[in-house]
Structures are given as C-alpha cells and as structure tokens.
Amino acid sequence: MTVAAAAPPASPPRDDKRWRQVDVRIRRLGARPDALIEVLHTVQEVFGYLDDDALSYVSEALGVPPSRVLGVATFYSHFVRKPQGEHTCVVCMGTACYINGAGAILSRIHDTLGIDAGGTTPDGQISLLRARCLGACSMAPAVVIDDEVHGRLSPDGVQQMLEAL
Amino acid sequence: MTEAGTPTPARRRRQESLIPAGPVRASAHVCMAAGCLSMQADTVFDSLCERVTARGLTDVAVKRVGCLGLCAAGPLVAVPEMGRMYDHVAAGDDAALDGVVDGLAGGEGGRQTATDPFFSHQVKVVLEHCGQIDPERVEDYVAVGGYESLTKAVTTMTPAEVLGEVSRSGIRGRGGAGYPTGLKWTTVAKTDSPQGKYVVCNGDEGDPGAFMDRSVLESSPQQVLEGMAIAGYAVGANHGYVYVRAEYPLAVKRLTTAIRQAEHAGLLGPRIADTSFGFDVEIRIGAGAFVCGEETALIASIEGGRGTPRPRPPYPAASGLWGKPTLINNVETLASIPAIIGRGAEWYSAIGSGKSLGTKVFALAGSVVNTGLIEVPLGLTLREIVFDIGGGLPGGGKFKAVQTGGPSGGCMPESLLDMSVDYESLAQAGSIMGSGGMIVMDDGTCMVDVAKFFMDFCREESCGKCVPCRVGTTQMYHLLDRITRGLASRDELGELESLAGMVRDTSLCGLGQGSPNPVVSTLRYFRDEYMAHIDDHVCPAGVCKMEPREAALAAGEVAP
Numbered sequence: 231m232t233v234a235a236a237a238p239p240a241s242p243p244r245d246d247k248r249w250r251q252v253d254v255r256i257r258r259l260g261a262r263p264d265a266l267i268e269v270l271h272t273v274q275e276v277f278g279y280l281d282d283d284a285l286s287y288v289s290e291a292l293g294v295p296p297s298r299v300l301g302v303a304t305f306y307s308h309f310v311r312k313p314q315g316e317h318t319c320v321v322c323m324g325t326a327c328y329i330n331g332a333g334a335i336l337s338r339i340h341d342t343l344g345i346d347a348g349g350t351t352p353d354g355q356i357s358l359l360r361a362r363c364l365g366a367c368s369m370a371p372a373v374v375i376d377d378e379v380h381g382r383l384s385p386d387g388v389q390q391m392l393e394a395l
Numbered sequence: 396m397t398e399a400g401t402p403t404p405a406r407r408r409r410q411e412s413l414i415p416a417g418p419v420r421a422s423a424h425v426c427m428a429a430g431c432l433s434m435q436a437d438t439v440f441d442s443l444c445e446r447v448t449a450r451g452l453t454d455v456a457v458k459r460v461g462c463l464g465l466c467a468a469g470p471l472v473a474v475p476e477m478g479r480m481y482d483h484v485a486a487g488d489d490a491a492l493d494g495v496v497d498g499l500a501g502g503e504g505g506r507q508t509a510t511d512p513f514f515s516h517q518v519k520v521v522l523e524h525c526g527q528i529d530p531e532r533v534e535d536y537v538a539v540g541g542y543e544s545l546t547k548a549v550t551t552m553t554p555a556e557v558l559g560e561v562s563r564s565g566i567r568g569r570g571g572a573g574y575p576t577g578l579k580w581t582t583v584a585k586t587d588s589p590q591g592k593y594v595v596c597n598g599d600e601g602d603p604g605a606f607m608d609r610s611v612l613e614s615s616p617q618q619v620l621e622g623m624a625i626a627g628y629a630v631g632a633n634h635g636y637v638y639v640r641a642e643y644p645l646a647v648k649r650l651t652t653a654i655r656q657a658e659h660a661g662l663l664g665p666r667i668a669d670t671s672f673g674f675d676v677e678i679r680i681g682a683g684a685f686v687c688g689e690e691t692a693l694i695a696s697i698e699g700g701r702g703t704p705r706p707r708p709p710y711p712a713a714s715g716l717w718g719k720p721t722l723i724n725n726v727e728t729l730a731s732i733p734a735i736i737g738r739g740a741e742w743y744s745a746i747g748s749g750k751s752l753g754t755k756v757f758a759l760a761g762s763v764v765n766t767g768l769i770e771v772p773l774g775l776t777l778r779e780i781v782f783d784i785g786g787g788l789p790g791g792g793k794f795k796a797v798q799t800g801g802p803s804g805g806c807m808p809e810s811l812l813d814m815s816v817d818y819e820s821l822a823q824a825g826s827i828m829g830s831g832g833m834i835v836m837d838d839g840t841c842m843v844d845v846a847k848f849f850m851d852f853c854r855e856e857s858c859g860k861c862v863p864c865r866v867g868t869t870q871m872y873h874l875l876d877r878i879t880r881g882l883a884s885r886d887e888l889g890e891l892e893s894l895a896g897m898v899r900d901t902s903l904c905g906l907g908q909g910s911p912n913p914v915v916s917t918l919r920y921f922r923d924e925y926m927a928h929i930d931d932h933v934c935p936a937g938v939c940k941m942e943p944r945e946a947a948l949a950a951g952e953v954a955p
Contacts, residue, residue: 271680302700305858
C-alpha cells in the first residue's frame with residue numbers, strides 16, 4: 231500500500247521543539263519516500279534513539295508504510311530503539327583489534343559492569359557498543375569512550391577509564 | 396546488535412591553514428586522517444601554527460592534509476620541500492614540536508622518520524595527492540592538476556575515446572571481485588536509457604581491517620568526484636551518488652564540503668567546462684550493514700529500503716537504481732580514473748604485472764611494525780609487502796599468516812610469502828584481493844579462532860534473505876565454536892567442510908558465497924591446528940579455552 235504523497239502534513243508526536251530540526255530535514259529532502267534512511271539518521275541524531283512515536287511520525291511524513299519504516303529501522307545496526315546511557319563505550323571488534331585482545335576487553339566489561347554489547351548499565355550511566363571496524367587498526371585494540379579514541383589498550387586500562395567516568 | 400562508528404571530531408572553530416602571502420620556502424603538512432586525528436593531530440596543528448608565528452617564520456606554511464600513510468608512527472608531520480617526515484609529534488611534546496619548527500627554519504632538528512623502505516617501495520597513483528593537499532580546499536586540488544582530466548575528457552575526447560582509454564589501461568575493479576572496469580563502463584554506455592543513467596560510488600567499506608576507501612575519501616575527496624564525473628561523461632550519466640558508511644563521519648563531512656566547493660567553483664554541476672555535459676553528485680549515508688557493499692543491496696539502500704540483494708541478472712548495468720542503467724564502482728577504482736585519463740592508458744598499464752595492472756592500496760595492520768596505508772604496483776610478493784614495506788613483525792614475533800580480503804578472503808601461510816599479489820594468484824591460493832585489508836598474524840593467533848571470528852561476522856551480517864547464508868553461516872559458526880571448545884568430533888569437521896561447499900555454491904550474493912573462504916583456506920593451510928583441537932583437545936596457540944571432556948560428556952554435549 232502506498233500513502234498518497236499529498237496527504238496533509240502529519241503533526242509531530244510530542245510538543246518538542248527538537249522536531250523542528252527533523253521537519254526542516256524532511257522538507258529539504260522533498261519528503262520523498264526514498265529519503266527514509268536519511269530522515270531516520272536525523273531523528274536519531276536529534277533524539278539519540280528511535281522510539282515508536284518517532285517511527286509513526288516519519289511513516290506519515292514520508293508516506294511510507296509503518297511496516298517498512300520499522301523494517302528499515304531494525305535492519306540497520308546503526309539505528310537504536312532504546313535510549314542510550316550517559317556515557318558510551320565502543321569496543322572495536324575489527325580483525326586487528328580482535329587478534330590483539332578486544333574479546334578480553336569485552337569480557338572484562340561484562341564481568342565488572344554486567345553488560346554485554348548493546349546493553350546499558352541499570353543506572354543509565356554507561357552504554358556498551360561494539361564496532362565492526364573503526365579503521366584505527368594501527369592502534370589495535372581500540373576503544374572509544376565518549377567520542378575519544380584510545381588505542382593499544384589492556385582490559386585493566388579500559389576498566390580504569392570506565393571507573394573514572 | 397548495536398554498532399557505532401568513529402566519533403565526529405569535537406566541534407571547534409576550524410583554524411585555517413597558515414599560508415604566507417609571499418613565496419613558500421617550506422611547509423609543514425600535518426596529517427589529519429582519522430588515525431592521527433585520534434591522537435590529537437588538530438592540537439598539533441594549532442601548536443605548530445602558534446610556534447611558526449611566534450618565531451616569525453614568514454615564508455613557512457602549515458597545512459592540514461590527509462593521510463600520510465605510516466599510521467603506526469602518528470601523529471605525522473611532513474615537510475615535502477625537504478623530503479622529511481617527523482613521527483610521533485604528540486600534542487604537548489614540546490621537544491618534538493620545536494624540532495619540526497627548527498627543521499622548517501632550516502635546521503636539522505627533530506625526530507625524523509626514515510623514508511626507506513616504507514615509502515621508497517611504493518608507487519602512488521590513487522594516493523598521489525593524499526597528504527599533499529588540504530582535503531577541505533578545492534583550490535589545493537586544482538593547484539596539483541585536479542579537474543584537468545575531466546576538462547580534457549569533456550572538451551577533447553568523445554565518450555567512446557574515454558571508454559577506450561579506460562579499457563586499454565587494464566584497470567580492474569578495486570572493490571574485490573576484479574571485474575574489468577572498461578568492460579563494465581562499456582556495458583552501461585551501450586544500454587539505451589532516455590530516462591537517464593546513474594553513476595554510483597561504492598564507499599561502503601565494511602571489511603574489518605580495511606580503511607583504504609576511507610583514507611581516500613578523507614584525504615582527496617575531489618579526486619573521487621572527478622573520477623565519477625569522467626565516468627558519467629563516458630557512460631552517459633548526469634547524476635551520481637556516493638554511498639558512504641555512517642561509521643565514517645569525517646569522510647562524510649569532507650565529501651559534503653568537497654561537493655559544495657566543486658559546485659560553487661563550477662567544476663561540477665551544469666555545463667562542465669562550457670560544454671553541454673553536466674554532472675551532479677549526492678551523498679547517501681549507510682546505516683551499518685556490511686551486505687550493502689554488494690551492489691544490488693547498495694541500490695536497495697540508496698532507494699531507502701532494507702539493504703537486501705536480489706538475483707542477477709539483470710545486472711545494475713542494465714537495470715539498477717530506480718530501474719535505470721547504473722554504473723557502480725568502488726572508491727579506489729574511481730580515484731584512479733583522473734590519472735588514467737590525464738597520463739594515458741599506456742602509462743597506467745606499464746605498472747603492475749600480467750592481468751593485474753596498475754597499483755593497489757592496502758591497509759596493513761595486525762602484527763606488523765609499520766601499520767598504515769600503502770600503495771604498491773600489483774605483482775609485488777607478500778614478503779615484499781609484509782617484511783620490506785611493513786618492516787616485519789614487532790618484537791621479533793614469528794610470522795604465521797597474512798589475511799587478505801576480509802570475511803570473504805583467506806589466510807596465506809609462510810610457504811606462500813613469495814607469491815605475487817595479483818587477482819589470479821590470490822584466487823588460486825583460496826583468497827581474494829578484496830578491498831585491500833591485510834592483517835598480519837603471529838604465532839599467538841589461533842587459525843580456528845580466526846575462522847570463527849569471520850564466521851561470526853558473516854552470521855551477524857547475513858541479511859537473512861536466502862536460506863544457505865542465513866542458516867548455513869550460523870551452522871558453520873556453531874561447528875567452529877564446538878571445535879574451539881574441544882567438543883567437536885572428526886565427523887563434525889566433515890560436516891563443516893560439506894556445509895562450506897554448499898553455502899558457497901548456493902548463496903544468493905557474495906556475502907554468503909564468500910563466507911566459507913576463511914574456513915576453507917585455514918583448513919587448507921592449517922589443518923593440523925584443527926586436528927589438535929579435535930583429537931588432542933589442545934589449542935596450539937593457547938587462545939581457545941578447552942572444556943573438560945568429562946563435564947561435556949555428562950552434559951551430553953559430546954558423543955561418548
């Protein structure tokens with residue numbers, strides 16, 4: 231089923247000024263159905279994650295069936311459906327990092343914080359993510375803590391940095 | 396699973412390159428590629444600008460450039476006028492910073508990097524301008540001859556002549572499969588399409604351990620755009636898309652800037668070089684799906700859908716984006732085009748060997764001294780790449796294997812070190828050229844574990860559309876997992892081998908078809924390691940944790 235492109239403009243799900251940024255982006259992309267991924271990127275940049283209300287809104291605004299919006303949002307691993315923690319820790323799991331001990335770093339975080347990749351500590355402080363490859367292979371194993379890349383790390387080093395957050 | 400990419404550099408006021416009004420005697424090129432940037436190269440740049448100004452050096456420039464290649468020794472600063480490079484110029488390291496400034500002033504100071512043999516064995520075509528120009532200034536690219544090839548093509552050559560030049564150069568697709576580029580272009584050119592055609596640049600570099608495309612996009616984005624425009628002219632397309640991974644925010648940013656600047660300067664857009672040919676480019680950002688590197692999946696993703704591949708034919712050359720004829724080339728392939736048109740097919744085809752002509756960019760990583768980005772003529776041996784250019788293994792480690800081609804590639808053992816690196820030799824040895832990641836492994840690496848690592852990757856990245864890939868990779872992972880835990884029998888190894896053949900032969904796209912390669916190649920060259928896990932319950936490299944036999948028996952995990 232296709233929704234007519236001439237449908238009246240959908241209203242944002244919440245009375246939140248941040249939606250204006252999303253609306254500007256949608257308008258700039260001509261509200262075309264093929265702009266779906268671009269718009270989802272914008273929603274995630276603005277709100278940090280994609281909740282059901284956001285997906286419904288995007289569905290109406292672009293005239294894309296909700297099933298397809300959900301399908302795309304769950305297909306790509308970059309999109310997250312849950313709010314993220316205060317801090318993020320990304321462990322690179324590229325080949326160079328893997329053979330240099332990235333697995334030991336992940337299990338140390340699991341042992342100390344009790345979370346696996348994709349999880350957030352119960353207090354909402356730290357989210358653990360893993361990356362396929364950051365291209366920081368020369369500094370393997372690499373970990374990104376709050377947007378800062380750290381290289382040649384040991385499990386102890388990562389644990390200390392996370393405890394210092 | 397959630398994934399993330401490299402962080403966007405903190406928003407800061409961008410300090411312009413320091414360029415003197417008069418003649419320049421020496422210039423400091425500060426590497427601003429992701430590797431050096433993550434070691435605070437931007438702070439290094441600021442400090443150098445301050446020091447040069449403070450010392451009153453009025454004939455010295457300080458420039459922000461792209462990748463200088465030797466990532467292992469970053470942050471890097473080059474002074475091309477003196478043929479020098481300074482390594483480990485860390486932010487806040489006063490001695491190192493003063494050394495560079497002293498060198499710029501004419502002195503001999505500073506910790507200089509030996510250029511031989513890391514740089515002297517290389518031939519730079521794709522990376523010619525990487526580290527020479529400021530990637531965020533189109534003027535810099537034009538100053539080194541940028542867009543001259545595009546102008547030459549549209550004003551002095553017919554599209555057929557451009558096709559002929561590319562065909563005669565012998566260049567083959569640098570994204571992995573090695574399909575002759577000229578043939579691909581000719582097919583798209585021949586297909587009639589009154590509603591238009593498209594040129595797509597595939598920058599969805601998903602292979603772990605590969606960062607060539609990213610470095611090119613971050614270091615010389617205009618070169619890729621020029622290559623796309625030449626391709627558009629040759630095949631009859633006026634619109635292009637660059638598909639870049641979301642994990643590469645810096646590449647996206649620099650590409651966005653590059654497109655805006657090129658359009659503003661009239662180098663892209665309508666009526667290029669006052670001819671009737673026009674070409675514009677849009678960026679599409681991926682969202683973390685390895686399968687989108689496959690061309691039909693990439694098309695589905697650009698159209699805004701789930702990135703799942705479809706059967707070919709029809710090939711994108713006949714029916715691609717929005718059902719129109721579409722030329723899809725890898726970043727590195729397109730970045731080679733301006734040089735081929737500018738200097739001619741004969742010049743290009745004189746580089747390389749046999750059926751593999753030209754140069755190839757490789758990302759060297761793993762247990763090797765000189766990790767970084769290199770460009771070499773095809774046909775060098777693995778030994779020359781790993782030991783001469785790469786400097787061998789650190790700390791005198793013992794070489795075990797080099798992995799090429801990522802999750803669809805294979806592991807080459809010591810006995811193949813003298814093999815020539817070209818498309819045919821690699822295929823014969825059970826690997827592929829792939830996009831160009833090369834990971835060196837020492838004897839502390841377990842080859843079964845490496846095979847399991849790649850299978851885990853393929854299993855998670857399988858889009859799920861076809862059964863052999865979706866189910867087969869999971870089953871193979873399961874079997875490999877049992878081997879690494881010391882639970883598998885010889886029968887299960889046989890099962891793994893027959894599954895590998897089935898998945899290779901029956902999967903829909905390259906992801907599934909190539910997924911058994913790491914298993915097959917490690918079985919071919921390191922079978923004794925598999926047998927040690929199975930028969931002796933020992934991991935020779937000491938990586939895998941074997942489970943006690945009695946407990947496994949009791950839990951019914953192994954047959955008595």
